[in-house]
Amino acid sequence: MGSVKIKQKSMIIINFIIGILIAVSIKNINGNQTFVTLKTIQEIENQIEVERVDVENLNKLILEKKSNIAKYELEIEDTGSIKTILEKELDDAKVITGFKDVVGEGVVIRISDSERELEEWENPNDLVIHDKDVIMVINDLKVAGAEAISINGERLTTFSEIKCSGPTITINESTYGQPFVIKAVGDKKFLKSAMENPYSNINTKEYLYDIGFEVEEKDEIIIPKYSGEFKFEYIKEGD
Structure with missing residues (x-):
């Protein structure tokens, strides 16, 4: 019986010590916890929106370049040269810049x-x-x-x-x-x-x-x- 009581007391002490360690751990975690403010959330959302617009613009640019490549390839198949297309693009650039x-x-x-x-x-x-x-x-x-x-x-x-x-x-x-x-x-x-x-x-x-x-x-x-x-x-x- 004496050994059983000793074991029970030992378990109580061990559980007590474990409880203290858990409480200390939780306190340390809460002490290091950083709360996210509404301003920070808004800044993150704004940054996400900026990145989204950048990705969207890049996708549009990729589609435009793919379209140009397809146009050049088709012109080469038809005429064997892209000279006509390049001359048209040059004329368009001159109109935009004021040189025409x-x-x-x-x-x-x-x-x-x-x-x-x-x-x-x-x-x-x-x-x-x-x-x-x-x-x-x-x-x-x-x-x-x-x-x-x-x-x-x-x-x-x-x-x-x-x-x-x-x-x-x-x-x-x-x-x-x-x-x-x-x-x-x-x-x-x-x-x-x-x-x-x-x-x-x-x-x-x-x-x-x-x-x-x-x-x-x-x-x-x-x-x-x-x-x-x-x-x-x-x-x-x-x-």
């Missing part, structure tokens, strides 16, 4: 300085067309879907600059006086509607200062190609 004349429906816009007398409380600069006024018109046209734009015959490209030079405006390093004639190819009705928006900068200036402002729809507009040359000083070809 384009034609299409659109609008012709004429803006000029006000000819009325200056009131005593007015600033003379308010009655004059500045580069910022032209730029705002260009931005409105782009938002309205203009596919090609020129100012006084100068084709606008990604690298075009519009800046004031006294009473004149310099575009693509060529200087012109007013009136400024802006041509834009696109949906003529939509472009005209955007230009006639009463809340636009140019309409506000026309209302307040009587500047010259006309918009005319055209079934056919010819916009010439960019005649200058791009000179890169810092861009280098990647590996």
